[in-house]
Amino acid sequence: MNWIMIALGLTVIGITLIWFAKYRPKHQKENRGGADESELRDAYNKTIDLITKEKYYLNKSVKLTDLANELTYNERIVSRAINRFSNGNFNKFINSFRIEHSKELLTGGKFDHYTIEAIAEECGFSNKVSFYNAFKSETGMSPTQFRALKQSK
Incomplete structure (x- = not known):
């Protein structure tokens, strides 16, 4: 009988701890x-x-650590702030600025002779594939499609 009571008590405690870890209020987690x-x-x-004033996003090797040091904030706080108030993590956040810049270059006329690879490099992307993936994720179309659409208008 004692064993049953101990086992039952431990089970209830375990279930309570698991439930609390999974369902505790969001503000406590944050x-x-x-x-x-x-x-x-x-x-x-x-x-x-x-990022906007210094065009920090144009740096191909920008890292969260560098950004946090520049801001004199703890890296974890900058990361949490970006995660909380933007639409994703640090990489997606930086890429969103790069994509906006690339849209200007793709439609500005001055860069019409630039290849997509050159535009990607100009915007801080390290390679064409990451540029295409980020651009398509953000806009729903490839950079080539975007350029053609804007030039046809």
Whole structure:
């Protein structure tokens, strides 16, 4: 009888711990890193400012660590801010700026003689494949299709 009570008690405790780990309120999960909402928002806004003013996204070898150091923030806080307020992780975040820049180059007229590979390089992508994949993911079409569509208008 004692064994049954102990086993039942341990089972209930185990189930409770598993349930709590899986279903605890979201705000408790998000606050693990010690940064509050306003600090994350501030880090995100400063990240956007730096990236747009300095065209940080054009650097092919940009890393989260470099960005965090430049901002004088902890890498984890910058990462959490990007994850929280943008549509993805650091790479997707940087690529979104690169894609916007590439759209300007693809339709600007001044770069009509550039190949897609040259545009990719100009925008900070390290290779054509990553550019195509990011562009298609963001716009729903390839850079070539985008250029042709804009030139036909």
